[in-house]
Amino acid sequence: MPNSSSVQQPLNQAIVHQVLHNLRTGQLRKCKAMGFGDAELKAFQSPKYLSILMNSAVTWCEVKVNPEVVQRLIVQADRTEEQNRLIDRALRLGASTALISQLFGLTNQEIKHRRVVLDVPQRRGRWPILDAETERSLWHRWDYLSKENNVDIDDPMALLDVVILIAEEFANLPLADGSVVSLSQIWSTITGWADQGLL
Secondary structure, X not given: OOOHHHOOOHHHHHHHHHHHHHHHOOOHHHHHHOXXXXXXXXXXXXXXXXXXXXXXXXXXXXXXXXXXXXXHXXXXXXXXXXXXXXXXXXXXXXXXXXXXXXXXXXXXXXXXXXXXHHOOOOOOOOOOOOOHHHHHHHHHHHXXXXXXXXXXXXXXXXXXXXXXXXXXXXXXXOOOOOOOOOHHHHHHHHXXXXXXXXX
C-alpha cells in the first residue's frame, strides 16, 4: 500500500493546470479571483515551486459549491431539452421555417439541419387556406382547448402547445386531396382570428 504522504492530490493538480492556462492566455483576473496573490502567481513561474504545488500530498485548495448556480444549470438543461423536443415535434407536424425561427430564434441553416435529421422535407410555397368545413372544426377545437388550458393568446409558447395538440388531432383527419392540415396552417388561422379580434 502506498504511503499516504506521497499520494498526489488531483484537486491541486487541476488548479495548477488551470492557473497555468490562465497565465498563458493572459487571464490574470481569473487567477486573482481564485484567491491567488502576486507572490503566489510568481511562484508558478518557478519549476521548483510548481513541482512542490503539483505533487504535494496536502490539499492546499478547496472546492466551494454554489447550489443556486448548480440548480439553475440543471433547470436550464431541462428547459433546453424540452425546447428541442418541442421544436422537433412542431417540425414533424408541418411547422414552417419562418415560424420556428420566429418562436425559437433558430437560423434557417439550423432548421434545415434539423429537418434532415428528422427526415422532414422542406415544403415549397405557401400552404393553402383551409376550407370552410375544416376551419369550423378548427374553431371548435381551439375554443375548447384554449379554455381548458386557459391560454393567453399573447403567449406564443402557450399558443404553440395548443396548436401542437390540434395539429396532432387533425393529422388523423386527411383532407379531400389526401393531405393533412399542417401546424403552420393552424397557427396562421388562429393568429388570423386574433388579428381580426375574434378571440
